[in-house]
Amino acid sequence: MIDMSVEIAGVKLKNPVLTASGTFGFGREYAELYDLSKLGAIAVKGLTSEPRNGNPPPRIAETPMGMINSVGLQNPGIKSFIENEIPFLRKFDTKIIANVSGNTVSDYVSITEIASSSDIDFIELNISCPNVKAGGMAFGTGAASVGNLVAEVRKVCKKPLIVKLSPNVTDICEIARAAEASGADALSLINTILAMKIDINTRRPVLKNNVGGLSGRAVFPIAVRMIWQVKNCVNLPVIGMGGVSTGADAVEMMLAGADAVAVGSVMFSDPYTPIKVIDGIHGYLEKHGFNKASDIIGAVNVY
Amino acid sequence: MIDMSVEIAGVKLKNPVLTASGTFGFGREYAELYDLSKLGAIAVKGLTSEPRNGNPPPRIAETPMGMINSVGLQNPGIKSFIENEIPFLRKFDTKIIANVSGNTVSDYVSITEIASSSDIDFIELNISCPNVKAGGMAFGTGAASVGNLVAEVRKVCKKPLIVKLSPNVTDICEIARAAEASGADALSLINTILAMKIDINTRRPVLKNNVGGLSGRAVFPIAVRMIWQVKNCVNLPVIGMGGVSTGADAVEMMLAGADAVAVGSVMFSDPYTPIKVIDGIHGYLEKHGFNKASDIIGAVNVY
Amino acid sequence: MYIQEDGTVLSNIKISETYYDMTVYSPKIAGCAKPGQFVNIKCGDDLLLRRPISICDCDGENFRLVYENRGAGTSMLTRLITGDNLDILGPLGNGVFPTGVSRVLLVGGGCGAAPLLFAAKKNNECSAVLGFRTCKNAVLTDDFYSVCENLLIATDDGTMGASGTVERPVNLLLEKHKFSYIFACGPRPMLKAVSIIAKRHSIPCYISTEERMACGVGACLCCAIKTKSDKETYSHVCKDGPVFEAGQIVLED
Amino acid sequence: MYIQEDGTVLSNIKISETYYDMTVYSPKIAGCAKPGQFVNIKCGDDLLLRRPISICDCDGENFRLVYENRGAGTSMLTRLITGDNLDILGPLGNGVFPTGVSRVLLVGGGCGAAPLLFAAKKNNECSAVLGFRTCKNAVLTDDFYSVCENLLIATDDGTMGASGTVERPVNLLLEKHKFSYIFACGPRPMLKAVSIIAKRHSIPCYISTEERMACGVGACLCCAIKTKSDKETYSHVCKDGPVFEAGQIVLED
């Protein structure tokens, strides 16, 4: 019997496979295909204090082995989430990660206060969304602003606090250390990379927002590098994401230092990906004689 | 007759298609396949004052629609280049871009001095190589150090000076403006993005250098976004690169703001790519009724 | 209710300059598909996103797709042959065409004709106007002819039927006959024009919309379409549509 | 001198648990290939890098490849059928096996046997030792049998020929016969062992090396291999090799 469980900030997940925020809605759509209790945790669509409409369409473009989105945090607001979605999600034996955003520090503080008082397992602070004018990535790309924001949020956060990092930075370690110093319990990375696609026939951007966030298999090697860097500069659990498509990818990220991995965009190609990734990790551990999933975390033997 | 020529810093190129430094050697290998006179310009392998061995192998890993290299500026040194390579390259009717690097500011200054006195057409300052311990990317990721380096080099540079930017930064515009303010005549971007690949069977990095630079089609949408941002914040010609694989890609980059484009990694898949890209641009201009290649530079109509 | 099913290609035939007609054995999806619904198809391993295609016809075991070869995904579909496997999510969409009603005017533009054929078969006394760029790309005309009381064709270049857009033939039919419903599917400008005509005649109008999609099931919120209401809000084509009452939607270009 | 040629697959046969044997009509490349040279093959559209495979045999119009199904690229090759097109760069490599000499001992491990067959055919009085993991993966034994004076096999698991590595059979042949050359191709540890044996017997030894490649022609400097000299320098497998005199190369693991 292989022990697939991992621990993130004192919370035990039955396995290291999560769904990435924004790619799994609130779980309802994929609950039609398989039992959500199979998942280690579900990170829900990014939430804000008030409902948000998001950006005008088109919101998506396809790129080589990837996609660019500019959804822009469309969501029904934290109140609706608590009333309508938590009761649904709690029917399943899995952990709930509330991904939260705001325009200002006090926005972040107030939504964290509300969300962390509700029946969820983790707060994931999204300081890395490239698709909103105020807040989002603007907060996540400077060490000082990250430190300040995390410190303020920490004061009111009653649940384990995951800080979600932006890859659009010169030095990911500087940001990771700022989050750690201000009280983050865990880090998740990477969010999307700012990108653009132009339709050469219309000579207009494909996205109405002009630019958006790149995700999918194309970004995987960048994610692995950043996870490895971060794991080597802070003492926090790391949730890895960015292009995970197979059990082998998940194992690679865990070897680089991820305590758990999230499946995002690849879900759109195959909605069963998280289940297959769980099986794939299990198969790898079996084949290589590991008893516990946690044995491979950070186990890369660098030169 | 469509006019395919473009101008970079006062130098006329017969067409807007270049080869990217490090992917075309000194032209000899590909001269066996086609006439180098067909190319707008050739950027040669990165040069240093003294010969360099580069990094230990393995130096390459394949990734989804991309590759990671850690060649590390292996080159025969500027003297050998001037003696053995320039005479060969001058047999062709194309422009020569000398891509130069150093460990220290004075290294950069001295190689620029030597290179710019030789029979070449442009100096390309590589401040963005992620594969060397000293110099390279370390110079290219801070606005102050970029400004300082470019200013020093400018003093001795007798040829048009292209500064090659690293994409591994929070704010590409800050860096671009620093280069412009210190006297760059043109910018080229993007160099490779720091990335990592781990072999899950050996649990070792695929590259002996642990990390390397990601290039190829995967990075194309990131390159387009950065070119568009840079074009909107400085008044310099821009040479775009990063994953260009077809005429359509080249057109997309030019619409985003590139005055010329370079073909890099995709050459390894199809060495005729630069020729096909030239034909592809020509076909696009014809179909859409443009008389000059330069008409589409920056012609994207953003929302 | 939707599922993932591995269907089998029964036939895949080029039917015009750019259109293909594919029949897929897919008993679970075909067993419950409704007119207006679509499937989201995996087109090979190197494309991250599936491609949404409307169900054009369905006999409970097999469904039929009529699609245009436009880019990487659809061109991959054109290469499939009898016996090939097809990874499908479907049937998708909750906004569907009404069924079991009578006197329906169907207005289709290009591949927009596809979902209307299925709708024609599930309703009574239908008439149709189909618009195409040129006669070389006119598709499904025989199929509509056999299930419709009236069929008018328009082509942009006048090579078949009336010259110009569908508007004139639509007005012609509306003058001569009484319709209880209008169903439309096609490019935005056509949907706009038809909606206006329907409103003028006070005929309930259902339009099938398109938007770029990722998940196809309502999870990613990528396929937003502007919905009429006091403040700006978005519905989602894959989940709330693809068929909407014309009055609900703001048809921007 | 190399070119790009669109070859045609004449046959592509599974010859063991993991090995395939492919013959390609490629008159220009086959017309000038030398033993030890390789081709760089485009394996589909979604892989950026070509895959280097040694020329195993060549009759002036067609060449033959014997390759192992290892990953994305080679598994794509296994799916090719007679008549398929193959985009090839070749013949590549300037470091080749000597030809026209006599009394050559060929030592091959796994797919390392491939280039040695071509070398055997271009030299005289050859003997060979081939090593494989297991009998299920022993390939090319009949071919070597028909062109060699002596042929010994070794398998790691003892299921065919001698049990263990090629070292014992190699020593056996060296005791009984006189050789003017040793040519070796296979995994690094095998190349190392054979080089040491050759040095002990003072027999000139040529080894064919492998390194991960991008361009395959000498432009990118990716395929570096450490070369013996006062200071550390690198040669490049694709341009200076793949065949080197054993003494030139530092065989690291």
Ligand SMILES: Cc1cc2nc3c(=O)[nH]c(=O)nc-3n(C[C@H](O)[C@H](O)[C@H](O)COP(=O)(O)OP(=O)(O)OC[C@H]3O[C@@H](n4cnc5c(N)ncnc54)[C@H](O)[C@@H]3O)c2cc1C
């Ligand atoms: C609900 C729905 C039903 C559809 N039904 C049909 C049908 O029955 N027959 C038919 O021929 N076409 C139909 N389409 C359009 C079809 O999905 C696109 O033509 C197809 O996705 C183009 O993919 P491609 O890879 O060939 O083109 P590419 O241009 O290479 O596609 C690139 C990207 O753009 C998206 N895209 C391009 N055009 C469209 C479009 N018009 N709508 C949505 N996304 C697009 C693709 O999905 C992909 O993400 C439908 C679209 C939707 C949303």
Ligand SMILES: Cc1cc2nc3c(=O)[nH]c(=O)nc-3n(C[C@H](O)[C@H](O)[C@H](O)COP(=O)(O)OP(=O)(O)OC[C@H]3O[C@@H](n4cnc5c(N)ncnc54)[C@H](O)[C@@H]3O)c2cc1C
């Ligand atoms: C000069 C030369 C001659 C060769 N001749 C033969 C031959 O005759 N028969 C044969 O079966 N194999 C041969 N190989 C090895 C063959 O190139 C690899 O097995 C093949 O590239 C693996 O590709 P893949 O996509 O199947 O595996 P993957 O593991 O998916 O490949 C991933 C990447 O690693 C590289 N790679 C993996 N293994 C090797 C390797 N051993 N050497 C070089 N690059 C590697 C690939 O090129 C690719 O870039 C030769 C290699 C070289 C350098």
Ligand SMILES: Cc1cc2nc3c(=O)[nH]c(=O)nc-3n(C[C@H](O)[C@H](O)[C@H](O)COP(=O)(O)O)c2cc1C
């Ligand atoms: C359509 C879409 C919507 C997303 N929305 C959010 C979001 O609301 N909050 C957030 O933190 N990340 C969001 N992300 C980022 C993902 O959670 C993830 O970090 C990123 O996509 C990289 O993983 P992937 O390559 O596996 O998709 C979104 C990504 C996509 C593709």
Ligand SMILES: Cc1cc2nc3c(=O)[nH]c(=O)nc-3n(C[C@H](O)[C@H](O)[C@H](O)COP(=O)(O)O)c2cc1C
């Ligand atoms: C093998 C390899 C070697 C490179 N060497 C250099 C170099 O010496 N100097 C430099 O400025 N850029 C170098 N680059 C970066 C390329 O010039 C180019 O900026 C980058 O690869 C992005 O373009 P591409 O995706 O088309 O390859 C190298 C890239 C590769 C793949």
Ligand code: FES
């Ligand atoms: S495509 Fe994902 S919500 Fe419609």
Ligand code: FES
């Ligand atoms: S593979 Fe490019 S130099 Fe050898």
